[in-house]
Amino acid sequence: MKNSRSSIMRPFGLPDSVSTPVATPLSPSVVYGSANPDELDAQYEGKLQGYTYSREGHPNADVVAKHLDAMEDADGGVVVGSGMAAVSCVLMGLLQSGDHVIGADQLYGRSLRLMKEDLPRLGISTTLANPSNIDAVRAAIRPETKLVLVEVVSNPTLAVADIKGLARLCSDRGILLAVDNTFTTPRAFKPFDYGADIVIHSVTKLLAGHSDVMLGYAVAKDPALNERMRVFSVTTGMTPSPFDCWLAERGMLSFELRFDRAEETAKKLADHLAGCPGVKRVIYPTREDHPDQMRALELLEGRGCNMVSFELNGGRDAANAFARAAEGLSFAPTLGDVGTTLSHPASSSHRALSAENRALLGLSEGFFRVSVGLEDPDVLCGIFAEAVSAAT
Ligand SMILES: *Cc1c(COP(=O)(O)O)cnc(C)c1O
Numbered sequence: 548m549k550n551s552r553s554s555i556m557r558p559f560g561l562p563d564s565v566s567t568p569v570a571t572p573l574s575p576s577v578v579y580g581s582a583n584p585d586e587l588d589a590q591y592e593g594k595l596q597g598y599t600y601s602r603e604g605h606p607n608a609d610v611v612a613k614h615l616d617a618m619e620d621a622d623g624g625v626v627v628g629s630g631m632a633a634v635s636c637v638l639m640g641l642l643q644s645g646d647h648v649i650g651a652d653q654l655y656g657r658s659l660r661l662m663k664e665d666l667p668r669l670g671i672s673t674t675l676a677n678p679s680n681i682d683a684v685r686a687a688i689r690p691e692t693k694l695v696l697v698e699v700v701s702n703p704t705l706a707v708a709d710i711k712g713l714a715r716l717c718s719d720r721g722i723l724l725a726v727d728n729t730f731t732t733p734r735a736f737k738p739f740d741y742g743a744d745i746v747i748h749s750v751t752k753l754l755a756g757h758s759d760v761m762l763g764y765a766v767a768k769d770p771a772l773n774e775r776m777r778v779f780s781v782t783t784g785m786t787p788s789p790f791d792c793w794l795a796e797r798g799m800l801s802f803e804l805r806f807d808r809a810e811e812t813a814k815k816l817a818d819h820l821a822g823c824p825g826v827k828r829v830i831y832p833t834r835e836d837h838p839d840q841m842r843a844l845e846l847l848e849g850r851g852c853n854m855v856s857f858e859l860n861g862g863r864d865a866a867n868a869f870a871r872a873a874e875g876l877s878f879a880p881t882l883g884d885v886g887t888t889l890s891h892p893a894s895s896s897h898r899a900l901s902a903e904n905r906a907l908l909g910l911s912e913g914f915f916r917v918s919v920g921l922e923d924p925d926v927l928c929g930i931f932a933e934a935v936s937a938a939t
Contacts, residue, residue, distance in 0.1 A: 573793045574606045603781050607792035611750070614799050615764045618733040619746050623773040624766030626792065627785040630729060630749020633763030634658050637725050637745055638696070640779030641772060644670030646693040651678040651708060653701040653908070655727065655749075656896050662696075678708035679839065685716060694723040694745075699731045699738075699846065703856050703892050703916035704909060705830045707839035710846055714742025723772075729753075730882075734806045735850035744768055752883030753853065755798040756805055760791045805885065805921060809853035812927060813919040817855045819928040825865075825939030827913065830856040853920075854882065859913035860939050866891055866912055869938035873930060875922075882918035887927060890916045 579598040581587040589595040598605055608626045616624050627633050638661060642648060650662040652675040662673040674687040678697040695717055697708045710726065717724040725745035726738035732753050738746045748754060750762035767773050780786065817831035829836075832843035833851050843851075859865045870878045870889060877888045880895045890896065892910045905911070919927070 571607065571610050571793065571796055573789060575789050576605075577601045601789065602784060602786045604786075605789050605792075607789040607796070608787055611762070611787075611792045611795050611799070612764070614796060615748065615750070615754070616766065619728075619766060620737065620739055621746065621766040621768070623770055623777075624746075624764055625773060625776045625780050626750075626787055627763045627765070627780050628787045628791070629761045630655075630747070630751055630763040631657050631661075632780070632785040633747045633749070633765040634661060634696075634727065635783075636763075636765050636776045636780050636785060637747060638662075638666060638671075638694070639669070639783075640776045641723070642666070642671050642693055645691060647672045647674070647689045647691045649674050649676055649684060649687045649692060649695045651697040651701065652676060653704065653706065654696065654698060655702060655729075658696065658727070678713060679706055679842075681709055681712040681716060684713060688716075688720060688722070692720070692722055694725055696725045696727065698727045698729070699736050700832055700843075700852055700854070702730065703854075703890070703896065703914070705832050705837070705852075705854060705856055707832055707842045707846065709842065710738070710741045710743070717744075718742060723767075730852055730854060731847065732802075732806055732852075734803060735810070735847045735852055739768060741846065745772070750795055750799075752881070753806060753809075754802055754883075755795040756802060756883055756885060757794075757798050758881060758884040760794045760798065762787050762791050762795045806853065808921055809919045810851050812922070812924040813853045813855050813917075814851055815924050816917070816919055816928055816931065817857075820855070820857050820931060820935070823932055823935045825860055825935045827858040827860050853918060855917045855919060857915055857917070858909075858911055859915070859935065861913055863893075863912040865938045866893075866915070869915070869934050872934035872937035874934075875930060882916075884918065885921050887920040887922055888918045890918075892916060 578600055590597040612624050612626045616622055627636055650673060666673050676683045676687045699708055714724055723744045726743040727747045728738050729749045729752050745767045748764040750764050755762060765776055817829050817834055820826050821829040859869055879888045880890050881888055892914055893905060893912050897905055897910050
């Protein structure tokens with residue numbers, strides 16, 4: 548025997564250092580060793596801070612949670628593997644068979660599917676209602692209604708929910724109000740300041756911001772609800788990968804700058820598109836011609852978002868020609884990337900609807916949703932103007 552120590556024996560440990568890294572280290576370890584059974588006991592009892600098995604929690608997820616908690620003025624939020632995991636954590640981790648939940652009628656596609664298909668299968672009944680119309684939501688309430696789920700600005704028609712009215716209604720009736728704040732982000736809207744009980748994010752979008760991470764976050768005001776969501780997320784294996792958390796933190800450090808830039812450009816692009824011949828209408832929440840402008844100005848306190856929707860004259864042929872001519876812009880079903888992306892609801896998110904139902908929502912073949920990125924605003928407006936004129 549030449550070696551007294553096998554090369555696979557662990558741990559060699561990290562080198563001693565009196566200085567600390569500025570950037571968060573990546574901790575991919577799945578397991579964490581403790582000194583002895585007494586210390587492990589103390590860890591499980593919460594008397595000592597430590598990690599055990601990364602599905603139960605790991606340093607990179609905790610760092611991301613701290614950032615997000617600070618942004619939402621919250622405490623104890625849960626970071627999970629995707630935005631949909633966060634939505635599931637709220638709906639499936641907090642509700643039970645026999646409960647009833649009300650969802651906004653224009654929720655993110657997969658949230659709608661969860662409401663329509665999966666919750667009813669588990670004995671949780673659901674109703675969809677227009678969140679801009681308090682009377683419609685009130686009419687949907689039943690004695691067993693436990694939760695209302697809404698988005699502040701709807702996809703893709705950018706209607707603004709009556710969050711103040713909903714918060715009053717929900718608090719009067721002892722119903723939880725959950726707000727998916729993905730489109731508006733904590734930079735433009737703080738759901739807890741307006742009476743929400745739970746905030747949800749797809750961190751995948753603007754917060755991480757580079758289309759290279761999937762991550763979600765959910766947080767409640769009530770610590771007991773956070774604990775239930777945390778336990779549910781661990782049991783069902785929603786834990787995010789340390790690498791995704793590490794990348795998300797890197798993205799979040801520039802989130803405010805990116806949001807401010809994209810929001811400013813979006814306002815400019817909306818006004819620019821409104822002046823382009825060939826554009827039938829432009830939708831941006833704070834524009835004068837938006838039906839919910841007053842509500843948008845009040846809730847967003849003068850801020851906006853990076854999303855602009857518009858309708859071209861000329862149907863599918865014009866849409867194809869526009870996407871072809873829009874050089875340098877990705878035609879891709881996401882949002883919040885550093886680059887501007889285009890989505891066409893009639894062929895993607897809303898393709899399952901009949902043409903009549905799409906028409907009811909105003910989603911013609913010429914309708915595009917734009918997620919504005921960080922390009923030079925004048926260059927971007929130029930690209931759109933040229934593509935619109937090539938298409939129409
Ligand atoms: C993308 C999105 C989700 C889902 O997030 P993923 O990270 O893709 O799972 C939920 N809500 C909204 C509003 C979204 O835009």
